[in-house]
Amino acid sequence: MSRAVILPAPGGSIETPEDGTVLDRLIAQVREAGCDDVTVLIRPGADLTVKAAQIESADAASDLEHLREIAFSGTGALFLAYADLVASQTTVAAVLSDSSRRSGVLVGTDDAAAEPVSVERGLVTGPGPGPARLGGLAKVSAAHLARLRRHWPAESPGDAFEAVLAALHARAIPVNAYRTSGLAHRQAGDADEAAETIAEFTSVDMDAWRLRNAVKYDDDLFATYAVSSWSPRLVKFGARLGWTPTPITWVSIALALGAAAIFASGFSWWYLLAAALMYFSFVFDCVDGQLARYTQNFSSFGGWLDMMADRGKEYAIYAGLAAGAALDGSTAAAWGIAVAAMVTQTVRHTADTWYAVLLDTAVVRQARKRETAPPVGRAAHLGQRLGSASEHVMGAHRSFLYWAKRTIVAGVGERWLLLAVAAVAFGPRIAITALLCWQLLALAYTSAGRLLRTLAARTAALRRPDRAAHRDDGVLARAMPANRHRFSNLPVVSTALAAAVTGVAVWRAAEGLTWTPLVLACVAVLAGIASARSDHDGIFDWLIPAGLRAIELGVITAAGLVAGVSWPVLFALLGVVSLYFYDLAAGLDKAASPVSRRDLGLGWPARGLIAVAASAASLVTEPIVATATFAALAVYVAATFVGAIIVGARRAARA
Template identity: 30%
Template sequence: MSLALQPFVGDDAARAVHGYDAGAAAYLLARPGQGAGEPSGPDLTPWHELSLRPVVVTAADAAEALAEVAAAASPDEALVLVAPGLRIATAALLDQLDRPGEATTVATIEGTALQGDPHEPTDFTILRIDRDQRLVHSVGTARQTVSDPTNVAAGVLRVAAADVPEALRLWREAAESPVARDADVDPFDLALLALVRGGVRVGTLPLGPFDVDRGSSTALGSHGSPWQQRLRGASRGGDGFFSTFCIRPLSRRLTGFGLGHDWSPNVVTLTSLGLGLVAAGLAAVDNRWTWVAAAVLLITALVVDCVDGEIARFRRKFSALGAWLDAVGDRVKEYSLIAAVAWVGVARGEDTWWLAVLALVLVTTRHLEDYAYFDRIRSTRAHVTPDLLPVDAPHDLGDAGSRTTLPPRQTRRQRVVFWTKKVMHLPIAERYLLLAIGLLTFEPLVLLWLIVVAVAIALVWTQGGRTAKALLGVDGFRPSPSVLAGQWGDMDHQADLGPVARVAGRVLRAPMPVAFVGALVVLAAGVTAARDGRAVLVVALVVVGVLLVGFACRPPLRDRLAWQLSSVLWLTEAGLVTGLAWHLDSPRRWVVFAYLAAVAWHRYDVVYRLRDTGLPAAPWVTLVTLGTDGRMVLLAVLWAVGVPLEPVLGWGALALIVVYAAESASAWLTWARGRRAQPVAGKVAT
């Protein structure tokens, strides 16, 4: 089926309704005199177009409305609750009501989208949400205030089938409360308040840049029709400055064309990867014009790389293959270009491989630290729960002197500071821009130094501030309560420790700082090897360092500095490999880059899998590849007994990437099959 709207964006297939919640009831709350068919009554069109069953609930007050919904709703299927006076386009509802999902969610709007003074009352529901957990923590009504509110609810609540029995019970209780008889209390607000204060986890789903009216209040979206607004909302949020203001405007134009020609997101991803590899191939040719073409193709690949996600989000169709390709493709393009530039530099007689290795190491460190820190923040704030209170309580659990109105709009100075910090983090679009600028100089050393210095500044910026907060204890850190003794958390998986370190951890337990001392000992071994030190000393230092790391890293990693471990161990392995291979001739140093690129690819893959699927790499992978500790010991021993490192690193890189890629592809496919086998909320699997 397709929506009977003008084809502003895409074809019928792109705008089709999938029917995930088809047949579920949508309860449209209305004030007296606002029944179906009345001029001021609710519009039934969006709900019919979504294949839902619209049920208009006209009641004198919130008590009567909640009681009627609780009596009419089926406890066995998902339901949708719609606020009185809501006017919204069908296209705005698709992400919440027409995609796979098993969670209870409410559509939210940024306060900055509201018309008028944010300090004035609004007909939208005032909320405080936790952006890390993506949960509603406090809800306001005409009689309940919210401390430090952050957003508003548009007026659409989807209650998952699993939560419906509890929701109906809470609504029956709320209908008996005195506040439910207050004529000023909106029944939608009270229904949402009852769920949150009653302990039902209500997730937040940002509505996007759509026009929404509720009562006399209005939230303005982007320009154009609802479908054009949907295309604008298909752009991923949180991008950097260059992506937001330069790349995404171009990608959306291409996405609009692709939606009308049935482009496959996976094909688009492969196209972006192909363009990036062609750019690297052109950069490997020592010719000014091929470098100019490579710069153009690199930015083109970045634009195309945005299109696959935009198409998938617009259509609400996602695949495990697409997620995997998108996750690994960016690194392949980036590493390939850096390697191609280093190759040209060596051909010119410049010593560029070590600089390329440094760029690879810094870029990977920057990302590992970033992802691990977000895991840390998530565990730190996991103890923060929604405000569980009786429905009649006039205030939530916030401080008495807290702000009770929406935050003011950003000033110009605040916007400048915000985007400056974004640029300082050096996201992917900014790095690609630097690579393209470097290509236009036609100087390998300039390009490599440009990326090295920029990433180093970004790393100091992020690591410095976060480490200072952690050491001073001002970041509110608390270990994750969900990870029990002996269990592995995300940080344990990101550490990539193998059998040697794990066995050592069972023999002796040491505090986390010992792991960092062990890393320094291994790095000392690398320096010793680079200075023609004694082989026995190098091996001894590596073994001692690895054991120290193992002593301090017994699962689960819950120390306040544990988030640093994955990047520290990566730097340690990179430093040791570089030291052992220090005396290789300049043209043969490519094997160091290749070996470390294979390891880095795996580390990225583990992070992406944990983030997107919640599943780590298979345990046998660290056994076969020895983990970072086992690889360091093996390389040190081989170097000490005189085995040439060039073939060891070259063939080792090939073996590692084959194992890593094969296991990763298999794991993503297995995860996808498992998702397809799960029943969709509100429907019975057949």
């Protein structure tokens, strides 16, 4: 359960035009935003009558001690606010409604008296020249409170709010910058300032402001002009009817499944209907997030479901197109292209997620001056120039180069547009083939630039205590001796070699060989797991999770080809495993996943070796053995995944 602590500030006792003090107003806003456990710290002798628990606190050091007791007395997030904060309900809710595992602080530019801070990539990195300034409201997530348990600040030259923020920075914890541009918020110094601030944000048409800010500012080309140009009307209509985001996500899923079913029936004029269903599925996929932002109705499960549904719907479309294309007799070619597209997309998105972690880590660590060595070599300097050029292009919002850069990477809207149009015009096989070609181009384009920019960042994104969870090695990793093998200091090299061997295994299996691909698959698994217990402190180690995803998916594919596993069964197993990996990404990208334990998932090496063993068994017994084993493994992984989701969601609801 989340808790809110309001710190002493002289302006809290200021009377407002709303018949009450600034502090009374803030307490009511915190409760309206969904946090009922509110504690107010007061100085000795203060005569305050408020509808909240009160604790007498002598000074800033005492504030820190009381904060520590409150912070570790429960399991939810901790919210901090100054008693003199004057802000709109929308601004307060922007911080308190964040149900993710992120921590953050409200920032703005309205309060000239507040402390200036530096903001990079949406993260508050520490004191700075501004123009952003602290807004007097912060969130420390439960996950980050656990990291601060042994490192709680004992004292601070400033106050408790600044001390906690400094402690987050000291532990290299990313601190999100919450903004509500256009809505004034200040720590009031007197009654006139409080009244002026209230007048400023009450003069704003709040409904229009929320509707305008519900649409992503930096969305992709297709979403911007083909969906967001009219979807706010649907959002407003849905809000009036009492719609909530999660049911809309389920509607989007149902429409996509309907389109996939039509594609699977074979090329016909019905494909026009499938294309229309795809479009409206994408519309509702945008609307659920817009509605959440408009109504400020956020949930960790909703954000997680939205991310997982995006990939699940897309892979269902791939399967539908493959099934439709296979009706002309070219089953292997049709399903093979679909499998390649799914594997490419999964590997690419895993790399995308960890590259974002790399950039955030670089921002935080370089702000703390941990990485002081300047870039060395032409490649590093080229990486710096590429980064500057990229930022310049993205700063020219909605220019030709801006859209070209966003489109070449094959965003989800553009991928869906290509599939729908190409399927209607040229048939399912051309559609999925065209998509695969674009995916490979996007992967090559992004990888080349990111490798060079990594040299400039000089930061190890996988230098973190939870890397084992994101590797998903399972029980086999625990049998590997720590830092005592040949690849101890080169985990990215061993992973790259294993991925290359996997590629050869798939190639040889596609040529009709049997035992050679299986032997190569085993070698790939062993080489990939060899780096499990290494330190992962290399600047290119952010590529390891993507490499491991490629290894497992490739090993399963090779084993399936050798044993002649039914293509739909092989695709289903690969799809389930891919979604399992997307949940790992959701924990980083959305900072939200209901899955807290993955013990029963076996780990990627075990799943890969089970596929190889089933394939080998089918070669000496009956071919059906492998198909049955692959189907059982898909059901098992799906069942354990869904079970972990249910358990995690219930645990979160109780908290």
